Amino acid sequence: MLEIHNFTKRFNGRPVLFDFSLSLPRQSFTVLVGPSGCGKSTLFDLLMGVMPRDGGTLAFEGEEIPDLRTRAGYMAQKDLLLPWRSLLENALLPVAVKRTPSAADLAEARDLFRTLELSGFEKHYPWQVSGGMAQRCALARTILFHAPAALLDEPLSAVDAITRQSLRNLLLLLQSRFEKTILMTTHDVDDALFLADRIVILSRSPLSVKEEIHLTGTKPRNPAAHDLFLLKTRILNSLQETTS
Numbered sequence: 001m002l003e004i005h006n007f008t009k010r011f012n013g014r015p016v017l018f019d020f021s022l023s024l025p026r027q028s029f030t031v032l033v034g035p036s037g038c039g040k041s042t043l044f045d046l047l048m049g050v051m052p053r054d055g056g057t058l059a060f061e062g063e064e065i066p067d068l069r070t071r072a073g074y075m076a077q078k079d080l081l082l083p084w085r086s087l088l089e090n091a092l093l094p095v096a097v098k099r100t101p102s103a104a105d106l107a108e109a110r111d112l113f114r115t116l117e118l119s120g121f122e123k124h125y126p127w128q129v130s131g132g133m134a135q136r137c138a139l140a141r142t143i144l145f146h147a148p149a150a151l152l153d154e155p156l157s158a159v160d161a162i163t164r165q166s167l168r169n170l171l172l173l174l175q176s177r178f179e180k181t182i183l184m185t186t187h188d189v190d191d192a193l194f195l196a197d198r199i200v201i202l203s204r205s206p207l208s209v210k211e212e213i214h215l216t217g218t219k220p221r222n223p224a225a226h227d228l229f230l231l232k233t234r235i236l237n238s239l240q241e242t243t244s
């Protein structure tokens with residue numbers, strides 16, 4: 001459904017990506033894991049057209065497109081929220097750029113805030129809430145974009161263990177209920193084992209696919225199950241080789 005072909009990006013002459021290719025099947029959940037600085041966020045920014053790439057093409061359902069701007073919700077790793085808008089206004093931003101939010105839009109956003117344990121903070125500003133709350137609000141905004149795909153750059157990095165588990169469940173729900181194609185990054189291998197249909201292990205530099213692991217079986221999964229535990233060891237070893 002989504003074909004990334006030969007993406008290339010240089011910073012100060014140094015290629016962070018060089019002929020990087022990856023395809024994402026429709027309604028798949030792909031989790032990228034790789035060392036810090038290998039180019040994951042750069043890849044997402046290129047996909048969303050936040051910055052221009054130096055080469056490569058992108059095809060969505062067979063049609064060549066410049067970027068995913070209108071086809072994917074994007075939860076970036078940083079600069080998540082607009083400081084002058086309340087949490088609810090931030091979450092409703094994808095709607096507000098198109099039209100004045102309706103009562104139904106507000107009801108949907110409030111419902112999502114309940115699920116994300118943000119009720120009572122609708123009128124707070126981003127600088128008045130914790131990093132994890134801001135992150136959950138950014139996730140709400142990505143969901144309210146109602147696009148066929150979602151790009152999530154470390155969406156679970158700033159939350160505690162309990163919230164992490166409920167957000168993981170929410171992401172699974174998001175994928176199955178809204179039939180989304182999801183591309184996500186994480187530094188937590190358990191996130192990947194819990195959520196992914198496919199784990200892509202990346203190495204630097206320039207960014208390349210070191211290994212792809214396809215996971216089967218029904219979700220939610222238990223990362224502590226024996227077979228997944230063995231897989232976790234394998235992934236951690238692979239990451240260690242990549243980093244060292």
Ligand SMILES: Nc1ncnc2c1ncn2[C@@H]1O[C@H](COP(=O)(O)OP(=O)(O)OP(=O)(O)O)[C@@H](O)[C@H]1O
Nearest residue numbers: 011012016034035036037038039040041042043077
């Ligand atoms: N705007 C920029 N100008 C120059 N170099 C940049 C820029 N953005 C990223 N880089 C460099 O590109 C490389 C990849 O950065 P990127 O943020 O994509 O990594 P990452 O895989 O997302 O890392 P992390 O896991 O820490 O989030 C790094 O070496 C970084 O310093």
Ligand SMILES: [Mg+2]
Nearest residue numbers: 040041077153
């Ligand atoms: Mg990053």
